[in-house]
Amino acid sequence: MEKKWISTACTLDCWDSCSIRAFVEDGQVKKLVGNPENPVTGHFLCEKGYKHIKMRNGRKRLIKPLIREAGALREASWEEALDLVAEKLLKLRKDYPTSALLYISEFGNSGVVKKADQRFFNAFGGVTMPTGSLCAGAGVEAQRYDFGKCLAHEPTDYLNSRMIIVWGRNPVTTGPHMVPFIKKAQENGARLVTIDPLPSETAAMSDLHLAPKPGSDGLLAMYMIKVLIENNLVDMDYIEKNTIGFHYLKEAVMELDKNQVSEVTGIPYGDIEDLALEYGSTKPAAIVLGFGIQRYSNGGDTVRAIDALGAVTGNIGKSGGGVSYNNSVSQGLIDEDFLKGTGLAKEKRTYDRPLLGDFILTEKNPPVRFIYTARANPVNQGMDIEKILKAFKSVDFKVTLDMYLTDTAAASDVVLPVKHPLEEDNIVMPPANHSYINYCNKVVESPEGVLSELEILNELAMRLDLGSFPLLSPEKWIEIITQPMRGKIDIELLKEKPLKVPGLLDIPWSDSRFFTPSGKFEFYSETAKDEGFFPTAGYRGLETEVSKEFPLYLITPKLRGSLHSQHFALVEGDHVPTVHINSTKANELGMEEGDTVSVSTQMGSIKAILKLDEDILPDRVKIYQGGWTRKGGGINRIIPERYSRMGMHAAYYELVCRVEKE
Numbered sequence: 031m032e033k034k035w036i037s038t039a040c041t042l043d044c045w046d047s048c049s050i051r052a053f054v055e056d057g058q059v060k061k062l063v064g065n066p067e068n069p070v071t072g073h074f075l076c077e078k079g080y081k082h083i084k085m086r087n088g089r090k091r092l093i094k095p096l097i098r099e100a101g102a103l104r105e106a107s108w109e110e111a112l113d114l115v116a117e118k119l120l121k122l123r124k125d126y127p128t129s130a131l132l133y134i135s136e137f138g139n140s141g142v143v144k145k146a147d148q149r150f151f152n153a154f155g156g157v158t159m160p161t162g163s164l165c166a167g168a169g170v171e172a173q174r175y176d177f178g179k180c181l182a183h184e185p186t187d188y189l190n191s192r193m194i195i196v197w198g199r200n201p202v203t204t205g206p207h208m209v210p211f212i213k214k215a216q217e218n219g220a221r222l223v224t225i226d227p228l229p230s231e232t233a234a235m236s237d238l239h240l241a242p243k244p245g246s247d248g249l250l251a252m253y254m255i256k257v258l259i260e261n262n263l264v265d266m267d268y269i270e271k272n273t274i275g276f277h278y279l280k281e282a283v284m285e286l287d288k289n290q291v292s293e294v295t296g297i298p299y300g301d302i303e304d305l306a307l308e309y310g311s312t313k314p315a316a317i318v319l320g321f322g323i324q325r326y327s328n329g330g331d332t333v334r335a336i337d338a339l340g341a342v343t344g345n346i347g348k349s350g351g352g353v354s355y356n357n358s359v360s361q362g363l364i365d366e367d368f369l370k371g372t373g374l375a376k377e378k379r380t381y382d383r384p385l386l387g388d389f390i391l392t393e394k395n396p397p398v399r400f401i402y403t404a405r406a407n408p409v410n411q412g413m414d415i416e417k418i419l420k421a422f423k424s425v426d427f428k429v430t431l432d433m434y435l436t437d438t439a440a441a442s443d444v445v446l447p448v449k450h451p452l453e454e455d456n457i458v459m460p461p462a463n464h465s466y467i468n469y470c471n472k473v474v475e476s477p478e479g480v481l482s483e484l485e486i487l488n489e490l491a492m493r494l495d496l497g498s499f500p501l502l503s504p505e506k507w508i509e510i511i512t513q514p515m516r517g518k519i520d521i522e523l524l525k526e527k528p529l530k531v532p533g534l535l536d537i538p539w540s541d542s543r544f545f546t547p548s549g550k551f552e553f554y555s556e557t558a559k560d561e562g563f564f565p566t567a568g569y570r571g572l573e574t575e576v577s578k579e580f581p582l583y584l585i586t587p588k589l590r591g592s593l594h595s596q597h598f599a600l601v602e603g604d605h606v607p608t609v610h611i612n613s614t615k616a617n618e619l620g621m622e623e624g625d626t627v628s629v630s631t632q633m634g635s636i637k638a639i640l641k642l643d644e645d646i647l648p649d650r651v652k653i654y655q656g657g658w659t660r661k662g663g664g665i666n667r668i669i670p671e672r673y674s675r676m677g678m679h680a681a682y683y684e685l686v687c688r689v690e691k692e
């Protein structure tokens with residue numbers, strides 16, 4: 031009986047990209063453990079990571095292709111399904127410009143090799159590709175204006191912090207590998223503050239939790255800067271040497287009125303002042319940003335205001351300090367041009383991710399006639415998914431690649447089952463939370479007959495005679511696309527253990543060489559101005575506010591046990607969500623725990639089960655996202671297509687509702 035440990039990594043769309051050691055016995059994966067060779071992700075995985083084995087072995091995992099016939103999906107052979115997809119691709123190319131094909135791809139499972147599908151479609155002639163963001167885009171753009179790009183402190187550096195502000199993030203649930211470092215910092219005397227409109231596990235372990243009204247965080251940060259200026263707690267030496275445009279910021283914050291700030295944020299100004307004074311007088315102090323704060327129409331401005339807070343206090347470039355958001359340390363390590371076939375496309379068109387349904391229904395030049403979806407579930411995760419569903423129905427032919435019959439797969443004409451990430455080689459570049467590269471060695475064989483996404487593309491390329499898409503194995507792809515990192519990273523060693531990107535500063539921006547046009551931190555950004563935005567951070571309100579008709583804020587965070595909708599594949603029974611509400615509000619509405627209620631927004635209503643939650647404030651409710659639409663979930667049915675212009679980013683959390691007893 032053969033037993034072995036194999037080095038791999040978690041490919042889920044997560045901050046952490048954990049390094050994993052997989053124990054294989056007799057050709058079966060028996061156990062996954064964290065690989066401590068990665069000092070950030072260490073020896074443990076989260077609930078979702080441990081579920082990889084269940085997801086791989088799931089009872090409802092698709093093994094055979096499905097083809098729609100007479101309205102229903104039936105099993106088909108690979109030959110029949112691939113021939114049909116190839117035939118439809120050829121017909122599309124004959125009848126329309128190739129941009130009539132819409133390619134939808136997200137981060138359902140990461141790994142560089144998977145991006146080869148972009149080369150396939152560029153070689154095909156060029157199709158409609160996604161732009162904008164459903165994830166972190168507004169904040170990424172904001173930090174581009176301020177710093178020139180995103181760089182985050184390694185969580186290990188929080189051990190050097192005397193104060194940590196976790197802002198709009200719940201790492202206990204969504205990226206737990208920073209939590210041991212935060213706890214250790216607390217043991218060493220650091221104070222932990224969480225700023226989040228909702229209660230959370232992270233808030234519960236904090237010394238202070240402030241819960242501003244959703245989307246008002248930027249104003250909170252701006253007012254904190256005013257308090258710091260008034261109390262001589264700004265670091266003028268740092269500002270003069272390393273930044274430009276401070277007087278514009280100062281002008282903006284000095285106009286703020288404390289009563290108005292309190293009213294908009296819902297936080298007494300005394301509490302805001304206390305926090306500002308503490309932050310300004312405790313060095314070093316780290317701010318750890320989440321993606322939640324920028325899921326509003328003003329999301330980019332919010333991140334710029336918080337960046338400014340870090341810069342005025344001189345916390346940038348200091349060990350234990352920083353404003354950490356995302357981490358762009360992979361540039362230049364992968365041959366992206368070869369991988370994506372840059373230059374092969376004759377046709378070029380993009381669609382904005384938050385406006386998917388609208389694009390499909392209204393675009394005429396050419397109209398969308400074919401949708402190819404991989405690593406994504408837009409019929410569940412997009413905005414206004416009733417519209418997306420209608421849009422899907424309006425398109426002649428839809429192909430989805432997935433392991434399960436997701437909402438998107440169920441709305442498709444052909445479903446091609448794919449390999450689980452443990453069943454193929456890949457390479458995972460550093461995520462938002464650390465700087466380690468992982469090689470995913472194939473751990474186990476896939477069920478007989480199941481193809482990987484790459485093998486599917488190879489089959490289609492042969493049928494289409496697509497000469498500029500090379501028919502390669504994943505290993506060969508990795509050999510080619512990792513050429514730029516040869517000499518810096520030992521690929522053979524990488525197969526054995528995670529390796530840190532070489533040549534990085536220990537502390538981002540400690541050399542004070544920013545990637546902005548001025549080379550300094552920019553409180554005032556000409557780039558932002560040239561691109562149509564305000565040059566300086568500011569609070570510019572929201573597009574939606576509570577009203578008589580919709581008196582409650584509705585926030586839809588992530589569940590601990592599922593990465594978006596993925597792990598709901600394992601949930602038997604219905605996926606009707608739970609709406610969390612304060613008992614004071616529930617009493618006022620005449621509702622009790624367990625009641626079936628309807629939650630309505632401007633888009634319509636969804637059924638939910640009421641759960642009392644004393645930690646949540648009475649003006650807001652929470653529903654975890656991810657449940658499948660056709661099983662009674664699909665909270666995104668009632669989320670409109672709203673976005674932050676900065677980053678063309680989905681404003682999922684800018685939502686107001688009413689709750690009524692059914």
Ligand code: SF4
Nearest residue numbers: 040044047048076079
């Ligand atoms: S989901 Fe995130 S935290 Fe969990 S195992 Fe995967 S990478 Fe690690």
